[in-house]
Amino acid sequence: MTHYSAFALVRKALGGNRGWSRAWRNAEPKAGYDVVIVGGGGHGLATAYYLAKEHGITSVAVLEKGYIGGGNTGRNTTIVRSNYMIDGNTRFYEKSLRLWEEMSHDLNFNVMLSQRGQLNLCHSPAQMDAAARRGNIMRMNGIDAELLSREEVRRKAPILDFSDEARFPIVGALWQQRAGIARHDAIAWGYARGADRHGVDIIQGCEVKGFVWERGRVVGVETTRGAIRANKVGLAVAGHTGHLAKMAGLRLPIETHLLQAFATEPVKPILDTVVSFGAAHFYVSQDDKGGMVMGSDLDGYNSYGQRGDLPLIEETMADAKAIIPLLSRLRVVRHWSGVMDMTMDGSPIICKSPIDGLYIDGGWCYGGFKASPASGWCFAHTLAKDQPHELNARFTLDRFRRGYQLDEKGMGPTPWAH
Amino acid sequence: MLRITCPFCGERDQVEFAYGGDAASVFPDLADADLDRWTDAVFMRDNPRGDHREFWQHQHGCRQWLYVVRDTVTHEIKSTLPAREPRRAAATHEGRKG
Numbered sequence A: 001m002t003h004y005s006a007f008a009l010v011r012k013a014l015g016g017n018r019g020w021s022r023a024w025r026n027a028e029p030k031a032g033y034d035v036v037i038v039g040g041g042g043h044g045l046a047t048a049y050y051l052a053k054e055h056g057i058t059s060v061a062v063l064e065k066g067y068i069g070g071g072n073t074g075r076n077t078t079i080v081r082s083n084y085m086i087d088g089n090t091r092f093y094e095k096s097l098r099l100w101e102e103m104s105h106d107l108n109f110n111v112m113l114s115q116r117g118q119l120n121l122c123h124s125p126a127q128m129d130a131a132a133r134r135g136n137i138m139r140m141n142g143i144d145a146e147l148l149s150r151e152e153v154r155r156k157a158p159i160l161d162f163s164d165e166a167r168f169p170i171v172g173a174l175w176q177q178r179a180g181i182a183r184h185d186a187i188a189w190g191y192a193r194g195a196d197r198h199g200v201d202i203i204q205g206c207e208v209k210g211f212v213w214e215r216g217r218v219v220g221v222e223t224t225r226g227a228i229r230a231n232k233v234g235l236a237v238a239g240h241t242g243h244l245a246k247m248a249g250l251r252l253p254i255e256t257h258l259l260q261a262f263a264t265e266p267v268k269p270i271l272d273t274v275v276s277f278g279a280a281h282f283y284v285s286q287d288d289k290g291g292m293v294m295g296s297d298l299d300g301y302n303s304y305g306q307r308g309d310l311p312l313i314e315e316t317m318a319d320a321k322a323i324i325p326l327l328s329r330l331r332v333v334r335h336w337s338g339v340m341d342m343t344m345d346g347s348p349i350i351c352k353s354p355i356d357g358l359y360i361d362g363g364w365c366y367g368g369f370k371a372s373p374a375s376g377w378c379f380a381h382t383l384a385k386d387q388p389h390e391l392n393a394r395f396t397l398d399r400f401r402r403g404y405q406l407d408e409k410g411m412g413p414t415p416w417a418h
Numbered sequence B: 001m002l003r004i005t006c007p008f009c010g011e012r013d014q015v016e017f018a019y020g021g022d023a024a025s026v027f028p029d030l031a032d033a034d035l036d037r038w039t040d041a042v043f044m045r046d047n048p049r050g051d052h053r054e055f056w057q058h059q060h061g062c063r064q065w066l067y068v069v070r071d072t073v074t075h076e077i078k079s080t081l082p083a084r085e086p087r088r089a090a091a092t093h094e095g096r097k098g
């Protein structure tokens, strides 16, 4: 496999760019593996990579029903941040951001992480107080955070509505400089290439339809390409965790919902940070091609249909116009959606399931892209050691029964409102 | 856009309604102190890929709560009933399917 470098680029260019090798093999399924990971998104591929790299477990297959990165990994608005507040979340997401920061070097693959900073806007003095509290908690956990005044926000993002007519006047913002955006596909491709290099089989077009059982234990999966045995099976299937868990007879604290995203026609650089609106759930950044990438709330009703509905489009555009009026002059050129696991407290699940041989990495809600590296890192640890790492020790299934929910927003078990 | 047929007002746009979530789980008796049964009812979901029983409130209409059966893949609404007696409604739906 070619090591990517400036030197390799020049040498291959001189050779007419022939002779680049495939980034990963298109593997055929073997009869069995130590570990089978279901789902070839960022989480599943990162898990395989860290199983091999950190734990020396290389008899691993990643099974993907479509093509890798074709799920939410390739459908999200790519915001990466670690501005969490609850114990259990703070250090996990910070670990993830640190892994992001070293990822391009570690994988020898440019994931185009752009730490352009994120403004979480505040529109009232009360919101400023809440932001100050969040910022203080972040700093006490060693995470960067800064409270900005209205004038400081204006200097960072002058296109926001600072006029006297603004429906939601900007009072200030909580700023995380190390937040930013990254190239969504690159994380799937980079981890796939890294895992493949360690001997992991990446098998696309292979849908898991059921499990292979032996004395009440999961010992493999039934797939569209035959049965594959495994000592351990790990689920990393985003919005389909509930669906697969049901095949194993498990009920989960998860509902499946859909989230849309939008991209406008490209324009010259007008916004060089990520902005989250504080008066409604809306976030926007400008991608490298110049398009404005935007997202807002869930559609609001349970859905496995990977397509969005009109009321949410109207709501998103109203949000966009309220905070950046000139967006109303741009055409939306692409619009898509993904289905995701919404948990009952808005936080994820990375743990051994109650069934021997079956492990779960799911419940990522709409914040799982940023979590991909730490999720893979912790899931690999859990699979290899049969117990959680300290960083995912609270992401258990039984926290709901025990009353230890990790509810950042304090919404309770109404998953479409998290 | 979903079009929901309110049994009281007729067919209306989804934007007139507020979603009330999963209608399948039934809470235990209030005197029941069993942790597992409460965990099950409050937190656990069937989360079907297909027919889903759910509550909607006709918030900008008659304000009645409704019991709707909707396919979570096609979004097709199969039936809409007043939510007064979800158990009876559930039985009716099962009856219709079978």
Ligand SMILES: Cc1cc2nc3c(=O)[nH]c(=O)nc-3n(C[C@H](O)[C@H](O)[C@H](O)COP(=O)(O)OP(=O)(O)OC[C@H]3O[C@@H](n4cnc5c(N)ncnc54)[C@H](O)[C@@H]3O)c2cc1C
Residues within 6 Å of the ligand: A038, A039, A040, A041, A042, A043, A044, A063, A064, A065, A066, A067, A068, A069, A070, A071, A072, A073, A074, A075, A076, A077, A078, A079, A080, A206, A207, A208, A209, A236, A237, A238, A239, A240, A244, A259, A260, A261, A295, A336, A337, A338, A339, A340, A364, A365, A366, A367, A368, A369, A370, A371
């Ligand atoms: C519109 C949108 C915007 C978002 N914005 C952000 C954001 O700004 N920041 C952020 O951090 N997060 C965001 N998210 C969330 C984030 O995208 C996800 O949480 C994350 O990408 C999940 O990664 P994954 O690897 O678990 O899932 P996926 O990438 O979805 O991978 C799961 C894979 O499993 C496969 N699969 C499913 N069932 C089977 C089966 N039976 N057999 C084999 N394979 C199967 C699927 O085909 C899929 O490829 C957003 C999500 C959406 C939809």
Ligand SMILES: [Zn+2]
Residues within 6 Å of the ligand: B006, B007, B008, B009, B010, B058, B061, B062, B063, B064
């Ligand atoms: Zn009505």
